[in-house]
Amino acid sequence: MASAIQKIALNASRDIPFNRLVLSQSNVRRVKAGLSIEELARDIERRGLLQSLNVRPVLNGEGAETGAYEVPAGGRRFRALELLVKQKKLVKTAPVPCVVREAGSAILAEDDSLAENVQRVALHPLDQFRAFRDMLEKGMSEDEIAAAFFVVPTVVKQRLRLMSVSDKLLEIYEQDGMKLEQLMAFSISDDHARQEQIWEIVSQSHNREPYLIRRMLTEKTVRASDRRVRFVGLEAYLAAGGHIMRDLFEADDGGWLDNPTLLDRLVMEKLASAAEDIRAEGWKWVETALSFPWGHTRDFMEIEGTPVVLSDEEAARLTALHSEQETIEAEYAQADEFPEDVDIRLGEIEQAIEALEERPVSFDPVDMARAGVFVSLDTDGTLQVERGFVRPEDMPLEPEDVASDGDAMDGIEGYDDRDEPEGMTSQEIEPEEEDGLKPLSDRLLTELTAWRTLALRDAFGANPHIALTELLHTLVRDLYWQVSGAGCLEAYVREIPLPVHSPDMPGSLPAHALRQRNEGWKHDLPEDEDAFWLWLDRLDDTSRIALLAHCLSFGINALHESSHGPSLARSVRERLARADRLATALKLDLAEAGWQPTVENYLGRVTKARILEAVREARGNEAADRIAHMKKSDMAQAAEQLLDGSSWLPEVLRTKGFAGQLEAGGIQICASDSSEAIAVE
Incomplete structure (x- = not known):
């Protein structure tokens, strides 16, 4: 019983x-x-x-x-x-x-x-989200819900944002098949089908990190910090029917614009409107583009303009600003730092002085009638207007009108289409696919090393100490090794042209920095030779060294060249070895300089074996195995996405003796002069 x-x-x-x-x-x-x-x-x-x-x-x-x-x-x-x-x-x-x-x-x-x-269990975040949603549907506002539960409104907004996630993914999260951080990453997008598609992909992978989910959801979008967005403005984009994807759980730098086509249309419309205003000034022609190719002004003659003289009112305003600036600086000369309000005022004064001193330039109407303007976007999203360029066919016919060909200040780009090797097209035709790690083509090596040369010039020109050391090394070597020469001082800089380059070079960070530095010096230099000598003689040592570094940077040559004969091959090896030493001293990192592998500049130009090698180094064996079955073109596209943000570099672009960290993939490449060791964390 x-x-x-x-x-x-x-x-x-x-x-x-x-x-x-x-x-x-x-x-x-x-x-x-x-x-x-x-x-x-x-x-x-x-x-x-x-x-x-x-x-x-x-x-x-x-x-x-x-x-x-x-x-x-x-x-x-x-x-x-x-x-x-x-x-x-x-x-x-x-x-x-x-x-x-x-x-x-x-x-x-x-x-x-x-x-x-x-013996109490905290409320599941999904239950909290559903409760907030029910309260919202019953008439409570987000602020009222936040006040009722003593949380900031942001917490309520974040929980309610989970409403944008697919019910299928919410169910997976409820059954502990997904972490909260992963679920929050999906809330960036409202596209449930795309969310489920991406989960299907990442759930089969070892890498399910939230950053990867966010990146896959935003791969076809444009960041709000993009120069095109800054040029057009978010308000104009939204007014035209655009939509912004926001991340309420992570810093998103303003979010992502999910309609690049609409954005580009708005950009070109605004550029065209600006071009019409500029054309009304009296120019013969105006060309617009998001960005112009490298060396686009090389074959143009540039007409001279005259800075507009300050009006009496502007001159008085400038004098008053300088006087106020000197008074403030004298008052706080003994202080360790300026009070916050005083510091803000000094900043306002400096901006006002700069606006007055940067004078607009006026041109002769006769010159304008045969010249034109390039209108494009600068890297900071502002309008870049290059006035006063005359096409070759519009140049006046004058006898012995020969342009100077050693002017480093005018030849910043260092690119001349006339230097293109005979018979070589703008894009090298990829030979038939071969197995194995086939050597890189000479043209691709030249393009890659042209990128490196450009970045090396920028780093060199910005580091006067290294520049002076290299100059002294060259001069002392010539003196003690008895290299023959003529004249009282045969130290000179010969600008090295970059005969070929990849499409991403013109808008790169080093190119922009070199242009800015060059224009700054060009603006300050006197035109008269005797006046220039006196100006240079009176220049402070810091500025003299900075100018020296800038001038020397045009002579930097880290280019690969096809070698025909042992002497030329030895010369190229010696040059590249010295370039490696210089890059190491400058701690040059091409990834930080803005180079990243794309289909156009690398992945579409090498064999499948090299593509897989790159993905394997940056993202691991599993990532490489996932694309190994693809055709060459599809593999290159997929690899470009996988390598985005990885800081991976081809061996020819790595700085020897300088450790580079591939953060996204957990790969650390430690390069020395003799070997490379790759460790997977």
């Missing part, structure tokens, strides 16, 4: 006046955590007490009940009620719902207190 199951009896519940309750010393909670007593009191004031207190009778010395009760479990609620009594929002005799444990119970008071605090 089965024994009867013993039935339990629950503790009695009743209301006890608050002034008969005291906080028990057996309460285990000592450290303040979570919602403050003040916030809890406001919540009780709004919605009442949701949970009873756990109490025990207080006994006297003889073991008899005194009529008072101690509170071992529910101490924070007791303190919140006590605060409401002090604030006279609750009478001290107000009845409080209590669960009463009998006197002399075998269960310790500490046991009850510990159980109440330990």
Whole structure:
């Protein structure tokens, strides 16, 4: 015969006046955590007490009940009620719902207190999201929901943002098949089909990191920080019907624009409008583009303009600004730093002075009638206007009109279509695919090393110490090795043209920096030779060294060249070895300089084996295996996406002796002069 199951009896519940309750010393909670007593009191004031207190009778010395009760479990609620009594929002005799444990119970008071605090389960984020959603649908605002739960409105917005995630993915998360950070990454997009497609891909991979999900969801978008967006403006894009994808859980730098076609149309419309305004100035022609190719002004003659003279009002304004600047600097000459408001004012003064001193240029209408303007976007999203260029067919016919061909200041780009090797097309035709790590073609090597030369010039020109060291090394070598020469000083810089280049070079960071540095010096240099000598003689040492570094940078040559004969091959090897030493001294990192592998500049130009080698180094064996079955063109496209942001570089672009970290893939490449070691973390 089965024994009867013993039935339990629950503790009695009743209301006890608050002034008969005291906080028990057996309460285990000592450290303040979570919602403050003040916030809890406001919540009780709004919605009442949701949970009873756990109490025990207080006994006297003889073991008899005194009529008072101690509170071992529910101490924070007791303190919140006590605060409401002090604030006279609750009478001290107000009845409080209590669960009463009998006197002399075998269960310790500490046991009850510990159980109440330990045996509670935090609300699942998905349940919180659904509750917020229900409250929103029933008429509460986001701010009201935040106030009710003592959280900032951002938390409510973040939880409600999960409404944009596919129900299928929410179910996977609910069943612990996905982490909260991954779910939050999917909330960037409202496209449920795309979300599910990406989860299908990443769920089969070892890499399910949120950053990868975000990147895959935004791969066909444009960042809000893009120069095109800054040029057009987010307001214009939204007004035209565009949509912005935002990440409420991570810093998103303004978000992503999911309609690049609309953005490009708005950019070209605004460029065309600007071009019409500029054409009205009287120019013969105006050309517009997002960016012009490298060396686009090489074959043009540039007409001279005259800076517009300051008006009397502008001159007086400039004098007053300089006077105010000098007064402030004199007043705080002994201070360690300027007060914040004074520092802000000095910044405003400097901007105003710069705006007045950077004078617009006027041109002769006769010259304008045969010249034109290039209008494009600068790297910072501002309008770049290059005025005063005359096409070869519009140049005046003058005898012996020969342009100077050693002017480093005018030849910054270093590219001349006339230097293109005879018979070579603008894009080298890829030979039939071969197995194995086939050597890189001479043209691709030249393009890659042209990129490196450009970045090396920028780094060299920005580092006067290294530039001076290299110059002195060259001069001393020529002196002591008895290299023949003529003249009182045969030290010179010959600008090295870059005969071929990849399409991404003109808009690159080094190219922009070189142009900016060149234009700055060109603006300051006197035109008269004698005046220039005096100007140079009076220049401070820091500026002299900076100018020296800039001039020397045009002679930097780290180019690969096809070698025909042992002497030329040895000469190229020696040149590249010196370039390696210089790159190491400058800590040159081509990834930081802006080079990244694309189909156009590398991946579409090498064999499948080299593509897989690149992906394997940057992203691991599994990533390489996932694309190994693809055709060459598809593999190159997929590799470009995988390598985006990895900082991976071909061996020819790596700086020897300088460690580069491929952060995204966890690959560390440590290169030395003799070998390379690749370690997967």
